[in-house]
């Protein structure tokens with residue numbers, strides 16, 4: 001792979017499947033940075049190109065050092081930071097020089113902003129037809145909403161997610177994480193990987209665009225589209241009944257909460273036995289998959305009443321013994337101290353230049369021959385500008401002009 005990528009292999013890439021791939025990453029906030037961090041974890045050499053003010057997420061929320069907010073740090077490891085004010089001709093020229101030697105170009109700007117800078121696909125691919133040009137925005141690029149700004153909250157509302165949440169609570173609500181950014185970001189990373197695979201066969205790059213709205217809508221429709229009750233033909237609630245059941249939630253025990261998900265006949269039989277009511281399995285509403293699917297509220301309500309009679313630890317012991325899928329209901333704080341995660345080395349401690357000791361999470365995907373790696377702490381703003389520009393072969397004079 002390395003000798004077929006457009007530039008020389010940077011020592012900053014990792015051992016993962018994307019080693020030798022050089023990424024110019026103009027994305028900011030969460031969505032694009034998560035995508036490019038994924039590429040970096042998998043071995044790509046990711047160069048984050050920031051305006052002089054930096055990625056705004058450097059400033060958002062609690063930060064152990066200026067410009068190192070958690071919201072930034074957690075999606076920007078395995079990258080180097082280069083500051084280029086692309087509104088200045090010398091900096092834009094430096095970028096275009098880098099484009100000729102890169103494999104992937106990424107941004108998360110609205111299309112009109114990219115066009116104003118002269119970094120739209122036509123301009124970039126004219127310089128390097130092998131480049132994979134990946135970008136994302138709120139809505140599909142060929143539709144009437146292409147120019148609109150979008151953030152996670154907007155998309156959670158638009159795609160129906162906030163409304164779905166509201167159906168099991170009292171009012172529309174957001175999932176308390178930026179799920180539209182994260183899912184769309186991972187789709188962007190995977191789409192870029194696929195385009196790189198295609199390039200191996202054809203020698204050609206291409207433009208890859210991932211819209212947040214359509215991506216999230218198809219994500220949600222997996223269970224709900226054409227579900228029997230979806231269009232109200234049976235007079236039921238819109239959506240897939242099991243997921244919409246008001247009883248689908250962690251169950252209260254005598255002393256806490258527990259998650260249980262019985263699915264097969266064997267699970268249900270064992271669960272009801274663990275709850276000291278094996279005879280309930282013979283109830284015609286509960287004894288077959290098809291009957292249970294029609295009676296989710298009844299069966300979930302029934303077990304919720306039984307579960308309240310048990311202590312969590314005792315119930316967990318019985319469920320594990322019966323091979324019933326069950327788990328603890330943790331808080332994030334619990335997980336920082338979790339024994340299993342400590343045994344398996346999930347949290348990594350690293351030193352960030354300005355912030356000192358910080359934590360990051362392990363890469364969860366494992367590759368047997370080309371392992372992912374965590375090599376670089378999130379960069380301080382512009383930490384690598386000179387180093388990277390020189391590495392791309394710019395003269396000392398051109399570097400000085402680009403940085404001016």
Ligand SMILES: CC(C)(COP(=O)(O)OP(=O)(O)OC[C@H]1O[C@@H](n2cnc3c(N)ncnc32)[C@H](O)[C@@H]1OP(=O)(O)O)[C@@H](O)C(=O)NCCC(=O)NCCSC(=O)C(=O)O
Nearest residue numbers: 029030050051085086108109110113137138149150151152
């Ligand atoms: C996030 C946005 C709403 C932000 O809107 P805006 O601030 O109006 O940004 P725009 O994209 O329209 O324009 C970007 C501007 O930055 C300028 N720009 C960008 N990079 C540079 C550099 N390196 N140097 C100089 N100027 C730069 C660019 O020229 C544009 O300037 P001008 O030409 O002068 O305008 C939008 O970018 C957007 O909808 N993006 C696509 C969807 C997305 O990724 N959303 C965020 C997900 S994260 C999230 O939801 C969350 O964190 O929560």
